[in-house]
Amino acid sequence: MSEVVVSKVTNVAGDYFIDSSQPGSIIQVQAYDYGSIYNNTNIANKECQMPGVLGDGSAKIEVEAGNRILVECNIHNGQHDTWRGNFFRMYWNGGKNDAGAGEYVTSNLNNNDAYSVSNPERPQNSLLWGGGASFSYISGQNGGASTANWTILTPPCDNAGTVNFSLTVTGHDNGNYIHLNNNSSTGSTGSNQNNFSSSIILKEVYYP
Amino acid sequence: MSTLKTNAILRPADDRVYFRKSGAIVQAKRAAYYTSEYNNTSQNSLYDMPGNLGDGSASITPYFSNSRILFTAVLHPGCETTWRANFFRTYYKIGSGSWTQFAGGFGSTLYCNTDGVARTLKSTYMLGTLNTTSAVYFKIQQIGHQSGGYLHLNLNSTSGSGSGNQGSVASTIFLQEVAQ
Numbered sequence: 001m002s003e004v005v006v007s008k009v010t011n012v013a014g015d016y017f018i019d020s021s022q023p024g025s026i027i028q029v030q031a032y033d034y035g036s037i038y039n040n041t042n043i044a045n046k047e048c049q050m051p052g053v054l055g056d057g058s059a060k061i062e063v064e065a066g067n068r069i070l071v072e073c074n075i076h077n078g079q080h081d082t083w084r085g086n087f088f089r090m091y092w093n094g095g096k097n098d099a100g101a102g103e104y105v106t107s108n109l110n111n112n113d114a115y116s117v118s119n120p121e122r123p124q125n126s127l128l129w130g131g132g133a134s135f136s137y138i139s140g141q142n143g144g145a146s147t148a149n150w151t152i153l154t155p156p157c158d159n160a161g162t163v164n165f166s167l168t169v170t171g172h173d174n175g176n177y178i179h180l181n182n183n184s185s186t187g188s189t190g191s192n193q194n195n196f197s198s199s200i201i202l203k204e205v206y207y208p
Numbered sequence: 209m210s211t212l213k214t215n216a217i218l219r220p221a222d223d224r225v226y227f228r229k230s231g232a233i234v235q236a237k238r239a240a241y242y243t244s245e246y247n248n249t250s251q252n253s254l255y256d257m258p259g260n261l262g263d264g265s266a267s268i269t270p271y272f273s274n275s276r277i278l279f280t281a282v283l284h285p286g287c288e289t290t291w292r293a294n295f296f297r298t299y300y301k302i303g304s305g306s307w308t309q310f311a312g313g314f315g316s317t318l319y320c321n322t323d324g325v326a327r328t329l330k331s332t333y334m335l336g337t338l339n340t341t342s343a344v345y346f347k348i349q350q351i352g353h354q355s356g357g358y359l360h361l362n363l364n365s366t367s368g369s370g371s372g373n374q375g376s377v378a379s380t381i382f383l384q385e386v387a388q
Binding site: 009026027028029030031033035064066072074076079136137138139141143144145146147149183185186187193194195196197199201204206208 | 217219224225226227228230231232233251252276278290291293295296297298309310311312313314315316317319329330331332333334351352353354355356357386
């Protein structure tokens with residue numbers, strides 16, 4: 001087998017890189033979607049696993065050691081009278097995280113012993129500075145929705161191989177339920193009228 | 209001119225990937241709408257979004273038939289007292305074919321006892337393989353909540369004006385081809 005070894009690949013004029021050898025280049029994209037309606041009325045000040053692929057750790061990407069992952073979360077939060085305020089945390093197993101490590105242990109949430117997220121699913125140093133939040137308020141009406149979209153860049157991955165991600169949700173103490181993907185122009189509390197699908201999108205970013 | 213074809217380029221010594229066709233973003237397109245738009249008939253009624261957000265002119269032509277398209281919408285809905293709830297549906301069509309709705313829909317809810325506030329709304333969805341190298345067109349439709357569903361696109365004002373785009377915002381569709 002012949003082999004071509006290069007340090008860069010450019011266009012014919014030599015003024016434009018067409019490889020991904022520059023730090024920060026995206027070399028692959030993966031996406032994971034959850035399109036069902038998910039209601040949970042027991043998340044007041046309590047951290048719970050998000051449903052399906054969003055929370056079970058099966059959102060994954062195969063990476064090279066040292067590369068980082070650009071993580072985009074796209075979460076559609078339905079609203080029921082009067083308001084909903086939800087907070088999201090992102091966990092990974094790609095390496096140590098020097099920010100926010102183990103925060104749940106010293107959390108001021110008052111239901112630490114009632115989490116539905118078990119310790120193996122949120123081991124030490126797995127919590128990323130990658131949370132998000134959503135808020136919707138309509139007095140006397142149902143069916144509203146707010147799309148929360150946020151992006152984070154992870155620290156470098158410790159090892160080559162699969163890196164998994166999972167999201168949890170914690171509801172505000174007073175406006176706590178989650179109605180994922182629920183939306184309706186007529187105020188229905190059980191409709192995904194406009195075909196929402198919440199997702200995690202993972203992009204491997206080259207870091208030499 | 210010579211041409212070298214490959215599916216991957218590796219770094220010398222440790223074979224770290226510089227480039228791999230599978231998963232690479234190989235092109236990006238953008239369509240933007242700069243005008244402010246007010247629609248007071250969209251309560252529980254479905255409309256195409258204005259301009260190239262909804263007229264089907266936003267498009268991308270895949271280089272590879274098995275590519276996936278990463279669809280991103282960035283909209284700027286405004287609000288007037290008391291509240292607005294808007295929902296957005298997403299569609300694609302291949303060439304001169306029919307529109308197909310995909311699961312890229314998204315929503316916005318705003319509540320404020322004064323006029324002029326706004327939010328920036330971003331939503332992303334990655335479509336499956338479309339098996340085409342023809343142009344793929346995209347559009348967004350909007351429908352408002354039956355009781356507070358007016359649309360105030362690109363409208364924002366620090367002084368509560370209902371007609372300004374003080375922040376110079378533009379609502380956009382981004383399309384990226386992801387090779388497989």
